[in-house]
Amino acid sequence: MERAITALKAADVLSPAAMLALPEAHLAELIRPAGYFRVKAKRLRHFLTFLQAHGGDVPALREVPHIRERLLEVSGIGPETADSILLYALEIPSFVVDAYTRRIFHRHGLVPEDISYEDLRAYFADALTPDVNLYKEFHALIVRTAKEWCRAKPRCALCPLAPLLPSS
Numbered sequence: 001m002e003r004a005i006t007a008l009k010a011a012d013v014l015s016p017a018a019m020l021a022l023p024e025a026h027l028a029e030l031i032r033p034a035g036y037f038r039v040k041a042k043r044l045r046h047f048l049t050f051l052q053a054h055g056g057d058v059p060a061l062r063e064v065p066h067i068r069e070r071l072l073e074v075s076g077i078g079p080e081t082a083d084s085i086l087l088y089a090l091e092i093p094s095f096v097v098d099a100y101t102r103r104i105f106h107r108h109g110l111v112p113e114d115i116s117y118e119d120l121r122a123y124f125a126d127a128l129t130p131d132v133n134l135y136k137e138f139h140a141l142i143v144r145t146a147k148e149w150c151r152a153k154p155r156c157a158l159c160p161l162a163p164l165l166p167s168s
């Protein structure tokens with residue numbers, strides 16, 4: 001991703017308007033280092049078109065009513081991406097859940113394994129005060145826990161969350 005941003009900077013097209021003005025194939029070439037570049041270029045253009053229709057820059061999206069629902073209507077934006085945009089780009093407290101979250105909380109007997117994205121998100125919305133920094137920190141800790149200990153094969157003996165396992 002960093003290399004794709006460097007390429008966009010080098011081509012002097014890092015602004016939303018400049019990226020949208022590029023032919024899709026050219027945009028795809030520039031973001032090639034990010035992987036799946038053709039699909040990503042198409043999705044990026046959908047998002048940039050949405051952005052242009054709603055003020056032209058990311059901060060302006062904060063003023064759009066029902067912004068989460070609007071983002072979910074953009075082709076290629078799923079709930080995890082929408083919540084990431086809300087939390088990290090717009091600083092709106094919208095909890096981001098992912099496969100790591102589902103894995104850890106299911107292993108601790110707190111949610112069913114097949115819980116839907118929206119139900120898992122609601123679980124956190126019910127439990128936590130809606131606070132941008134708290135949501136960011138919680139998500140970062142979940143990602144760290146999954147990467148260091150709660151891998152496909154869990155390393156519970158080393159994990160700081162072991163005392164919280166249902167069997168403990």
Ligand code: SF4
Pocket residue numbers: 104107108145149150151154155156157159160161162163165
């Ligand atoms: S103790 Fe750690 S590694 Fe084990 S299930 Fe819990 S989070 Fe995962």
